[in-house]
Amino acid sequence: MISVPQCSPPVQVPVLRLRLEVPSVSSPSWKDLYDQAVLEPHPDKIAERVQVACQAIHEYREQRGNAITPEEREEVEGALKALFVLMQRRAS
Numbered sequence: 001m002i003s004v005p006q007c008s009p010p011v012q013v014p015v016l017r018l019r020l021e022v023p024s025v026s027s028p029s030w031k032d033l034y035d036q037a038v039l040e041p042h043p044d045k046i047a048e049r050v051q052v053a054c055q056a057i058h059e060y061r062e063q064r065g066n067a068i069t070p071e072e073r074e075e076v077e078g079a080l081k082a083l084f085v086l087m088q089r090r091a092s
Contacts, residue, residue: 030056034079038086046090050083 028036033056037049057076061068068076 028056030060030076030079034083037083043090046086050087054080054083 030053033049033053037046037053040046040049057080061076064072
């Protein structure tokens with residue numbers, strides 16, 4: 001609460017504190033990293049891109065914890081499966 005002195009008598013006004021999470025430009029989302037891995041045209045760079053994307057997905061899941069929705073969980077699991085298939089195909 002803050003006091004507004006110009007009012008007679010002083011009025012107590014609640015202060016709202018909002019925490020906004022703004023994605024950092026220097027930190028791409030897991031979806032961006034996933035896209036980069038899937039669309040990588042150079043075979044010698046795919047493994048590294050997949051590893052970075054998988055790490056970003058796991059970090060996202062840890063950050064969301066129990067707050068992850070069923071839709072998000074399905075999307076994340078589908079992305080991980082696709083990355084796994086990509087690496088399998090690369091190995092064969």
